[in-house]
Amino acid sequence: MIRHFHEADYSWDDVDRLIYKNDGSPFKDVTRQVLFNGMGNIPCQLRYFEVKAGGYSTLEHHEHVHLVVVFRGQGQVLLGEHIHDVTCGDVISIAPQEVHQFRANKGEPLGFLCLVNVDRDKVKLPTAEELKDMKQHQEIKNFFESC
Amino acid sequence: MIRHFHEADYSWDDVDRLIYKNDGSPFKDVTRQVLFNGMGNIPCQLRYFEVKAGGYSTLEHHEHVHLVVVFRGQGQVLLGEHIHDVTCGDVISIAPQEVHQFRANKGEPLGFLCLVNVDRDKVKLPTAEELKDMKQHQEIKNFFESC
Numbered sequence: 001m002i003r004h005f006h007e008a009d010y011s012w013d014d015v016d017r018l019i020y021k022n023d024g025s026p027f028k029d030v031t032r033q034v035l036f037n038g039m040g041n042i043p044c045q046l047r048y049f050e051v052k053a054g055g056y057s058t059l060e061h062h063e064h065v066h067l068v069v070v071f072r073g074q075g076q077v078l079l080g081e082h083i084h085d086v087t088c089g090d091v092i093s094i095a096p097q098e099v100h101q102f103r104a105n106k107g108e109p110l111g112f113l114c115l116v117n118v119d120r121d122k123v124k125l126p127t128a129e130e131l132k133d134m135k136q137h138q139e140i141k142n143f144f145e146s147c
Numbered sequence: 148m149i150r151h152f153h154e155a156d157y158s159w160d161d162v163d164r165l166i167y168k169n170d171g172s173p174f175k176d177v178t179r180q181v182l183f184n185g186m187g188n189i190p191c192q193l194r195y196f197e198v199k200a201g202g203y204s205t206l207e208h209h210e211h212v213h214l215v216v217v218f219r220g221q222g223q224v225l226l227g228e229h230i231h232d233v234t235c236g237d238v239i240s241i242a243p244q245e246v247h248q249f250r251a252n253k254g255e256p257l258g259f260l261c262l263v264n265v266d267r268d269k270v271k272l273p274t275a276e277e278l279k280d281m282k283q284h285q286e287i288k289n290f291f292e293s294c
Contacts, residue, residue: 001239002237005237046262077149088152089152091159091193
């Protein structure tokens with residue numbers, strides 16, 4: 001089965017563009033498209049998330065793993081205590097409980113394919129205490145303030 | 148963990164470019180790069196295959212599923228009895244036992260990300276009889292002769 005891609009609006013055949021999340025988590029200007037929802041011996045869901053320029057995904061951690069391939073534009077990702085520039089084609093694996101956030105802070109959209117297991121635990125947000133600790137790192141503080 | 152992508156030669160940090168297969172299956176001008184090899188609750192391997200212009204992957208079927216995202220160039224894919232044009236961004240899911248082959252028959256390379264379960268069955272080739280049946284379809288015959 002093929003879902004053809006349409007570059008004009010970063011859409012795929014018969015795939016709806018959804019709200020990123022409905023669970024009250026903080027985020028800004030992110031959409032979600034579900035491209036694959038498990039089949040046979042691949043128990044995984046493939047989503048395409050697009051963060052508008054100036055937007056960001058939820059700062060979160062969880063037991064389940066993410067496998068991400070950047071598909072459009074550029075930005076930055078926070079992984080644990082480190083900030084990395086990311087651009088189209090970069091492959092990012094996010095380990096269990098690794099705190100992470102994507103920010104489209106380079107003046108253009110940041111789109112990425114993100115693979116997860118269909119069966120996964122709920123997202124957790126850092127506590128106020130943890131957030132305070134993170135902001136002690138100047139690089140992380142700059143990242144949070146970048147957009 | 149990040150593996151940065153290098154567009155100049157379609158390589159990733161610390162990823163070797165390997166021979167596509169060593170099992171004697173027929174193919175032409177295909178390389179393999181393993182970008183992810185399973186972690187936590189994602190029991191899958193992500194490979195990047197690149198078919199040079201004029202090359203083709205093995206015509207095969209198997210029980211395990213493929214999830215493919217075209218990453219470079221264009222070409223065609225045979226899925227069962229049908230031939231489809233494919234281009235960058237197209238998402239292709241290949242069902243258990245569906246016969247398939249990729250051909251870079253549009254004068255440019257065809258590169259694709261391909262997800263499989265780490266634990267999977269061996270590839271099977273069509274029998275001479277099955278191949279003869281397939282060639283009865285003019286469209287499939289043209290596809291086989293396209294490069």
